[in-house]
Amino acid sequence: MNIKSDFGVLLVNLGTPEKPDAKHIRQFLREFLSDPRVIDLPRPLWSMILNGFILPFRPHKIKHAYQKIWTNSGSPLRYITLEQQAMLKHKLNEFYDAQIPVEIGMTYGQPTLREGLLKLRQHQVTKVIILPLYPQYSATTTASIFDKVAELLKKCPCLPEIRMVNHYYANPTYIAAVAQSIQAYQLSHGKPEQLIFSFHGIPQRYANKGDPYPLQCHETARLIAQELNLEQDEWKITFQSRLGRAEWLKPYTDKTLAALAQQGVKNVQVSCPGFAVDCLETLEEIALQNRDTFFTNGGEKYAYIPALNAERSHIELLAQLIQNQAQSWV
Secondary structure (H helix, E strand, O other): OOEEOOEEEEEEEOOOOOOOOHHHHHHHHHHHHOOOOOOOOOHHHHHHHHHHHHHHHHHHHHHHHHHHHOEOOEOHHHHHHHHHHHHHHHHHHHHHOEEOOEEEEEOOOOOEHHHHHHHHHHOOOOEEEEEEOOOOOOOOOHHHHHHHHHHHOOOOOOOOEEEEOOOOOOOHHHHHHHHHHHHHHHHHHOOOOEEEEEEEOOEHHHHHOOOOHHHHHHHHHHHHHHHOOOOHHHEEEEEEOOOOOOOEOOOEHHHHHHHHHHOOOOEEEEEOOOOOOOOHHHHHHHHHHHHHHHHHOOOOEEEEEOOOOOOHHHHHHHHHHHHHHHHHHO
C-alpha cells in the first residue's frame, strides 16, 4: 500500500467564468482586471475605466465567444485542468510509491488558490510545490500567483516549505513535447507554408520595465523550430489577445495572418506554446476569429494545433518539473 507523502502539489491556472453569461463573465473580469499585476495603471484612473467602461459592456460583447467553446462539461480550461490533475496524481503516485496530493487553484475564479491550499493542509503536508501552468514567466501571471499565495499564508501559524516552478520555457522535455504534437498533427494533415507560434501578449511597457516574458517566448519558439528542423522562413512568432489602445508586444497575430494571406500565402497552421490548456484565447480567438481573418484576406487552408492539454507527454513533463523541485528536499 502506498505511504503518505509529506509534500503536495498545487496546480495553478488563470481561471474561468463559472458560466458563459454576462453576469458570471463580469464577476470573473472584475477579479482578473483588478489585479495590479495585470493592469499597472494608477488605481483611481483604472477603477474609473474598469467600472465605467469595461465591466458594463465587455461581458455582453464577449459572452458569445465563451458560448462557442462551452461544452457539456463546462469550461474547457477547467475540465482539462481536472483531467491533468487526475493523470498527474496517478503518475506521481506511481513514481514515488506514495500518495501525493495534487490540488487545483485558479488565480481568479473557482476553485480558488485558498481552497487549493486548504485542501493540501487537510492532507497534513508540510511542503508544497506550486506549479503554475505557464511555461514562460511573466509578472502578469506567475508573479501574481506568488503575490496571492504570500497573502494567503500571512496568517498561517505554521508555514509549509514552499517551492515554486518559475518557468520551463526552455525545458527540453517541454520543447520535445510541443514539437512532437506539431509533428503528429502534420502527419495527419500535412505541412503548411507557414507555421505560426502565437503567444499571449502583454503591454510593451511591461517588457520595457524588465518583464522577461517576450525574451522567453522568442527562445521557446526558436527551440521548437530547431527541434522541427524548420528553416527561418518557414515559421514566425506573433502575439495575440491585446486589450485597449496601448502598444502590446509585436508582431500581432491577427495582423500577421492578414498580411500573409494578402501576400499570397494560402496554407498556415498556428501553435500556441504558451498555453498549457486550451481556453477562450485558443479555441475561439485563434481557432475561429483568426481563421476568419486569414480566409477574408485570401487564405485557403488554416488550422489551429491544440495545446498539450492532458496528453501523456505533457503529464510526464509536469511530473518531471515536480520531481526536480522535490529533489531539493532530499
